[in-house]
Amino acid sequence: MKPIEQSFTVQFQYGVYFTAGLFKPDNTVFTDVLQQDKGTTPRRVFFVIDSGVADAHPQLADEIKDYAAANQGMMKLMAEPMVITGGEEVKNSLELLQRLLEAVNIHGIDRHAYFVAIGGGAVLDMAGFAAAISHRGIRHIRIPTTVLSQDDSAVGVKNSFNFFGKKNFLGTFTPPFAVINDSDFLLTLDDRDWRAGISEAIKVALIKDAAFYKQIKQDATKLAHRDLPAMQLLIHRCAEMHVDHIGGADPFESGSSRPLDFGHWAAHKLEQLTDYTLRHGEAVAIGMALDVTYSFLKGMLTEAEYEDILELLEDLGFAVYVPELSQTEAGTGHLSVWKGLQEFREHLGGQLTIMLLTRIGAGVEVHHMEEPLVREAVNLLQKRHQRQPATNL
Amino acid sequence: MKPIEQSFTVQFQYGVYFTAGLFKPDNTVFTDVLQQDKGTTPRRVFFVIDSGVADAHPQLADEIKDYAAANQGMMKLMAEPMVITGGEEVKNSLELLQRLLEAVNIHGIDRHAYFVAIGGGAVLDMAGFAAAISHRGIRHIRIPTTVLSQDDSAVGVKNSFNFFGKKNFLGTFTPPFAVINDSDFLLTLDDRDWRAGISEAIKVALIKDAAFYKQIKQDATKLAHRDLPAMQLLIHRCAEMHVDHIGGADPFESGSSRPLDFGHWAAHKLEQLTDYTLRHGEAVAIGMALDVTYSFLKGMLTEAEYEDILELLEDLGFAVYVPELSQTEAGTGHLSVWKGLQEFREHLGGQLTIMLLTRIGAGVEVHHMEEPLVREAVNLLQKRHQRQPATNL
Numbered sequence: 001m002k003p004i005e006q007s008f009t010v011q012f013q014y015g016v017y018f019t020a021g022l023f024k025p026d027n028t029v030f031t032d033v034l035q036q037d038k039g040t041t042p043r044r045v046f047f048v049i050d051s052g053v054a055d056a057h058p059q060l061a062d063e064i065k066d067y068a069a070a071n072q073g074m075m076k077l078m079a080e081p082m083v084i085t086g087g088e089e090v091k092n093s094l095e096l097l098q099r100l101l102e103a104v105n106i107h108g109i110d111r112h113a114y115f116v117a118i119g120g121g122a123v124l125d126m127a128g129f130a131a132a133i134s135h136r137g138i139r140h141i142r143i144p145t146t147v148l149s150q151d152d153s154a155v156g157v158k159n160s161f162n163f164f165g166k167k168n169f170l171g172t173f174t175p176p177f178a179v180i181n182d183s184d185f186l187l188t189l190d191d192r193d194w195r196a197g198i199s200e201a202i203k204v205a206l207i208k209d210a211a212f213y214k215q216i217k218q219d220a221t222k223l224a225h226r227d228l229p230a231m232q233l234l235i236h237r238c239a240e241m242h243v244d245h246i247g248g249a250d251p252f253e254s255g256s257s258r259p260l261d262f263g264h265w266a267a268h269k270l271e272q273l274t275d276y277t278l279r280h281g282e283a284v285a286i287g288m289a290l291d292v293t294y295s296f297l298k299g300m301l302t303e304a305e306y307e308d309i310l311e312l313l314e315d316l317g318f319a320v321y322v323p324e325l326s327q328t329e330a331g332t333g334h335l336s337v338w339k340g341l342q343e344f345r346e347h348l349g350g351q352l353t354i355m356l357l358t359r360i361g362a363g364v365e366v367h368h369m370e371e372p373l374v375r376e377a378v379n380l381l382q383k384r385h386q387r388q389p390a391t392n393l
Numbered sequence: 394m395k396p397i398e399q400s401f402t403v404q405f406q407y408g409v410y411f412t413a414g415l416f417k418p419d420n421t422v423f424t425d426v427l428q429q430d431k432g433t434t435p436r437r438v439f440f441v442i443d444s445g446v447a448d449a450h451p452q453l454a455d456e457i458k459d460y461a462a463a464n465q466g467m468m469k470l471m472a473e474p475m476v477i478t479g480g481e482e483v484k485n486s487l488e489l490l491q492r493l494l495e496a497v498n499i500h501g502i503d504r505h506a507y508f509v510a511i512g513g514g515a516v517l518d519m520a521g522f523a524a525a526i527s528h529r530g531i532r533h534i535r536i537p538t539t540v541l542s543q544d545d546s547a548v549g550v551k552n553s554f555n556f557f558g559k560k561n562f563l564g565t566f567t568p569p570f571a572v573i574n575d576s577d578f579l580l581t582l583d584d585r586d587w588r589a590g591i592s593e594a595i596k597v598a599l600i601k602d603a604a605f606y607k608q609i610k611q612d613a614t615k616l617a618h619r620d621l622p623a624m625q626l627l628i629h630r631c632a633e634m635h636v637d638h639i640g641g642a643d644p645f646e647s648g649s650s651r652p653l654d655f656g657h658w659a660a661h662k663l664e665q666l667t668d669y670t671l672r673h674g675e676a677v678a679i680g681m682a683l684d685v686t687y688s689f690l691k692g693m694l695t696e697a698e699y700e701d702i703l704e705l706l707e708d709l710g711f712a713v714y715v716p717e718l719s720q721t722e723a724g725t726g727h728l729s730v731w732k733g734l735q736e737f738r739e740h741l742g743g744q745l746t747i748m749l750l751t752r753i754g755a756g757v758e759v760h761h762m763e764e765p766l767v768r769e770a771v772n773l774l775q776k777r778h779q780r781q782p783a784t785n786l
Contacts, residue, residue: 001411001625001629002411002629003408003409003410003411004409004548004629004632004633004636005408006405006407006409006548006568006639006640007404007405007640008404008405008639008640008641008644009403009404010402010403010405010644010645011402012399012403013398013399014399015396015398015399016396016397016398016399018395101557101563102557105556105559105562108739110738110739110740110741110742110743111646111740111741111742112742113742129526133522133563133564134563135739135740135741136551136553136561136564136565136566136645136646137565137566137645155397158529163494163498164495164498166498168528168529170494170526170527171528171529172525172565172567173529173530174565236394236395236397239397240397243397243399246401247400247401248401251403252403252529252530253504253529254504256505346528347504348503349504349506349528349531350503
């Protein structure tokens with residue numbers, strides 16, 4: 001009997017909006033976003049708030065309630081905003097995931113209602129995953145509150161949950177309904193969360209955009225001293241580059257190439273080895289330092305550019321080394337991060353594909369790394385760190 | 394700051410193939426499908442087999458191993474085929490879901506390996522869900538073994554898992570890599586599984602294709618007596634109509650309209666009320682009988698067509714009534730299936746949209762149903778069933 005061929009295309013569209021004071025009475029960004037659905041009845045909306053954000057902004061839940069009341073023709077809260085614990089370790093908690101799914105069930109949040117999450121990357125990853133697998137996907141609006149989530153993780157199409165002790169073992173590619181970046185949330189970040197997300201901007205600049213790298217270098221002192229306009233500029237450009245890349249050839253990553261994961265193979269493993277006490281962005285800074293050093297040792301990158309990059313990381317207050325980077329596996333004697341390389345390949349699937357640097361602004365993909373050279377890079381970073389330990393971690 | 398607009402399209406493509414003796418030495422369908430990936434190294438393949446299928450085909454696992462060995466240049470088994478319990482009740486088992494995820498983890502099944510499931514709709518739904526959420530989606534090949542999964546559920550883009558006692562509460566829209574229908578599996582089905590899937594063909598014929606309905610009517614005696622060519626014809630046309638519809642305007646169902654769910658609002662609830670002892674297809678037959686009767690009582694459908702449809706269901710051996718259809722809710726006195734209407738709306742989201750019939754081959758969507766008329770329809774079916782009870786359930 002004749003085969004039946006299925007073929008269709010699906011268009012995905014969403015905006016990343018920038019504002020301040022999102023739930024202040026005269027701010028229309030949120031209701032403007034809701035009205036994109038062209039509905040005629042008040043949208044049913046449910047909010048999940050990261051506990052870290054709720055603590056730093058104790059008035060937030062009331063602001064949201066007042067905002068909903070003032071816009072009752074356009075929106076209606078389905079329940080009190082729900083506060084859940086934030087931080088990467090929550091992405092390992094089946095209990096928290098279940099609480100999110102329970103909220104969907106209890107409040108009757110359906111595919112035409114809005115599941116809104118306000119928080120750092122971990123809460124957004126987990127809430128996004130819960131939204132993506134409930135009723136085969138309910139509408140999800142992301143309001144990221146950290147530099148890392150505003151400039152990278154929240155503007156993309158991924159969600160995730162850690163399982164079997166492996167980062168992002170579970171997850172889907174599911175574009176959000178919208179992303180809203182509110183700069184007010186940046187003001188209350190602690191120094192680590194302010195800094196951590198800068199590494200993703202350096203990452204994307206290093207592999208794709210020398211001009212952006214130059215701008216970050218120029219703004220380094222301002223950024224280190226919490227200058228908000230400099231940070232907003234960095235976030236906007238970084239988000240834009242991530243959005244552009246994702247909307248390009250392979251949004252749902254069916255191939256093996258993931259240039260945006262520059263520095264990430266070691267980073268993911270370091271997060272796990274440090275029991276997630278290292279922030280993702282901090283781990284990425286170390287992972288980049290490792291791959292930049294490796295590129296230099298491999299003869300691909302000049303010493304001058306290698307030094308320039310390491311200095312930038314250090315000027316911004318990033319540690320370029322943690323003891324876990326030197327950790328070895330009992331029995332095999334392999335570096336633990338070396339095992340991370342295998343896990344990284346497994347998570348992506350297919351051929352190992354790692355981005356290295358040939359110069360600032362230009363990455364190149366390789367399919368093989370040499371363990372002795374990785375060790376040498378680790379040792380070099382260790383020495384560098386002993387000479388000039390980061391004080392701000 | 395300027396909003397960033399994300400917009401991209403993703404093309405989804407897969408074939409539904411028909412064969413017999415899929416893993417016989419000279420059958421190339423499976424390796425042909427694998428070669429669609431244009432890979433050059435042997436594909437790593439993992440098989441999950443429904444225990445019902447493994448029992449009826451005890452040689453299957455060995456056939457697969459021999460087939461893989463004979464085609465070692467093209468494929469390589471990642472582990473022994475894994476046998477898991479089948480039947481709708483497995484879709485409630487977190488333990489089984491976890492076993493599938495563990496297999497992905499233990500065997501290192503990545504996004505470029507193949508996770509193949511052989512079985513009835515429930516095993517395929519659950520295996521498809523596990524594949525969809527592992528590493529953000531691993532390649533999934535479906536080999537459906539029942540009439541229902543070959544003519545409907547397995548050829549589409551949905552997977553699911555029951556949660557909070559609600560059918561398909563969890564799930565995603567994730568197109569498979571390929572679907573392969575092997576008619577040999579139909580030969581060993583028990584009579585209930587042979588019959589149950591016919592209801593989905595009647596469903597799609599009733600709402601869309603009077604000629605197909607006529608063909609099923611003509612073949613009714615053959616179908617009731619397990620004539621394989623008649624069944625293959627029915628499966629092919631039914632699968633084709635489902636594939637066409639899904640590839641149409643709204644593959645991932647962002648709207649409220651779901652014409653293919655004709656008869657399904659009551660069916661889903663009846664499955665739950667009978668603790669899944671009623672097969673999905675059997676429940677759909679009753680759900681259709683209810684909506685056809687309702688359409689008649691509402692004055693939309695002629696008595697002659699109403700009678701014709703009910704007779705067809707009965708001729709094929711379907712019960713058009715089970716006692717759970719008359720069950721009422723303690724306290725409210727509402728019919729339990731009436732509550733199913735609310736759950737159905739909630740699962741789809743948005744406005745309640747129910748397909749009713751105006752004539753054979755033509756459905757019409759309504760946004761409201763009358764409870765007294767539903768009761769009357771239930772009573773009519775109850776009387777009809779008492780007059781002529783199905784003997785084959």
